[in-house]
Amino acid sequence: TSPQLDCAGRILRLDVPRVMGIVNVTPDSFADGGEHATVDAAIAHGLKLVEEGADVLDVGGESTRPGADDVSVEEELNRVVPVIEALAKRVPIPISIDTSKPEVMSAAVAAGAGMINDVYALRREGALDVAAELGVPVVLMHMQGEPRTMQANPQYDDVVADVHRFLAERIFAAEMAGIVKKNIVVDPGFGFGKNAQHNLQLLAQLRRLTELGVPVLAGLSRKKTIGELTGRDDPHDRVFGSVAAHLIAAQNGATILRVHDVAATVDALKVWNGVAAMPAPRAEA
């Protein structure tokens, strides 16, 4: 049987690398449209990403970028629940909730989400039990420290070994809490307590994480390391670099790619799939 995730009835096939489109429900600091505009804009953006070929959408109400402040449960619920309700009704693909709060996980699944994406790998109080209860696939991501301070001066003995060990421990914790292994995805957490060298090392050795026996998700889209390598200070100018990074992630075993630029990534993966479909070279006579 080919790998897949059953996201509350909506199937995410992982026979080839799949594209997770990012839907941030965070107020645009420039526009003062307030909550209503934020929700409507997020719904419209999600629909656009589905048009562009997204296989799954990741809806998040709290920014996890370096230095980000916390958002209250109530605020996060007011942002993500209406967006998930509207999108779940209008698109056939699975919807993931990007949150670390158990209350938000429950409300999001009740509203139609079929997957949990937790940058804290279910380490918040109550998260393991709630995720187990909800019975939907969950992404366990590595982070060193907290978003507010994680980029200050990240240190590792061996970043790949350290991340591998952390993810193995979180898989164990999840299974002990009653989450079945077929519902677990792991993610090295590019940019979450890592400098450029750490990120490149993790990308180069990403196949090491597939030894954990669960699908690997990679998210490098428009991140600082891409900007540093390409000299593109504006994140909107990091599309080509992001697509290159995600193709390397696919080549190194990732089967879910979390991206802003869905159309570009979908086309790049069509080329990747064309090559991957070619028969293996005949063994040397």
Ligand SMILES: Cn1cnc2c(O)nc(N)nc21
């Ligand atoms: C919410 N978010 C931001 N970056 C991410 C990444 O690389 N992986 C996952 N799973 N979530 C992310």
